[in-house]
Amino acid sequence: MIKANYMAYGGKRQANFTITNGNKELSLCVDNGISGEDLNRADIRCYSDGKDVTGKVFGVFEGDVIRGDVHTMATAMNWLQLSVDPYGGQF
Numbered sequence: 001m002i003k004a005n006y007m008a009y010g011g012k013r014q015a016n017f018t019i020t021n022g023n024k025e026l027s028l029c030v031d032n033g034i035s036g037e038d039l040n041r042a043d044i045r046c047y048s049d050g051k052d053v054t055g056k057v058f059g060v061f062e063g064d065v066i067r068g069d070v071h072t073m074a075t076a077m078n079w080l081q082l083s084v085d086p087y088g089g090q091f
Helices: 054-058 070-081
Strands: 002-009 012-021 024-031 041-048
Touching (some): 012 070, 024 070, 041 054, 041 070, 054 070
Antiparallel strands (some): 012 024, 024 041
16 A cells, blocks of 8 residues: 655655555655755655564664665665565564
């Protein structure tokens, strides 16, 4: 299932969409940063059973920011389609 929303307040604008596959969810948020017109700053998060597993998916520390680009989006989409963690256990 794909869901999306958009918010604007003052000069700040933000759009978010999520893609859900079973108990896993990929969230992509884009905004216009501190200033600017274009929505060109993106952040990706991955959730499994409501728990943030982004660090595990990307091999970074928990809470690290994952900037959205073609490579990180492909990695997140591949994870979303996996049924078993290739490093052991369930996601």
